[in-house]
Amino acid sequence: EVQLLESGGGLVQPGGSLRLSCAASGFSFSSSAMSWVRQAPGKGLEWVSGISGSGGTTYYAESVKGRFTISRDNSKNTLYLQMSSLRAEDTAVYYCAKATMTTVVKTLDYWGQGTLVPVSS
């Protein structure tokens, strides 16, 4: 059974930093591209970032480029999202999701339950 468990969320001040983690199990982690998708309170889904199975290629939405860094540790079956220079508009539930392909995210077939990141002073 595929399981994705996000952690690391919590209240952070504007301008601050936070690192999210996603522990994966039940599938060949290194064979799957992965992604982070966020959902602001009461709003829709927004794709944030993607990473290839090897970790060698990364992709970012314009709204987070230069502030967020996606990475993975295939030896630990864990996906990360390092967030810095956080703004109020980054407040959201952040979901970790598994892609169906190895090199790029086109379809996300499994999602975690999300971790909430409120950005507020």
Added chain:
Amino acid sequence: QSALTQPPSASGSPGQSVTISCTGTSGDVGGYNYVSWYQQHPGKGPKLMIYEVTKRPSGVPDRFFGSKSGTTASLTVSELQTEDEADYYCSSYAGSGHVVFGGGTKLTVL
């Protein structure tokens, strides 16, 4: 990339059919056959219902049907059941490793 356009709401009675549209551009929906549909119940993570425009993952009822014409994709749910009441989001591959989502449609089963 701009978000794909979905109607904010849709509704139908049990047993009826409802169709939700998802309009994009030639740079996303119209340019790739990688349109997906996700179902999200309150407080839960999204669930994949349709991928690559028309394909259903194992376990998804065949009451869910996906299609595409030009820059508009559609999700049809037939024989509506109360458990189908949820938010539905479309997404499309948009090139260069990017994905774009629709704004979401709240489906109400009357």
